Amino acid sequence: NAGVTQTPKFQVLKTGQSMTLQCAQDMNHNSMYWYRQDPGMGLRLIYYSASEGTTDKGEVPNGYNVSRLNKREFSLRLESAAPSQTSVYFCASSGVGGVRVEQYFGPGTRLTVT
């Protein structure tokens, strides 16, 4: 049972480039999330999807877009990367009961924007 998987693990972008971070879960969870983790800031929610077909903004959505492709997959897109988006990105999911139950996290994507 793989849980929550993320690709890629590491990425270096130049300012202005675009990329998509992929996330998939195999736990049949309804809800999925994207967080970013910055030193001294803790983890902050970027976007979430309470259920398949819905997405909503979190605390820091600017500069990002998301797609809930199906129940398993939730992708995060940076259209024009900026140095301020250098961070570690975590995808998470939560199961039956939706957003108000235990969240499980993936291993993270470490992104550097130069």
Place this chain on the structure above:
Amino acid sequence: KQEVTQIPAALSVPEGENLVLNCSFTDSAIYNLQWFRQDPGKGLTSLLLIQSSQREQTSGRLNASLDKSSGRSTLYIAASQPGDSATYLCAVLSNSGYALNFGKGTSLLVTP
């Protein structure tokens, strides 16, 4: 906005000691509280989840308590081991939201 604070920021103890990590939050209207472990360069591993109606949860050598009215939670680790060395994160889900609000963590080092 819910603010979550963890004290201490860092802690070093010798192997075998019992220890307590503290977490406080400003808004007592929470749905649940979750404790995580994060190893360097890795993701978050869920340790314990406490629902707002519960007072404590136990898993092995770990015990987490919740006092919602005072806005506090503690994570008790019994008989610490070097393998417990990691950063421990406290996160709160408020009644009004969908995002976990995280503290900045306590970095624990258990020395042999």
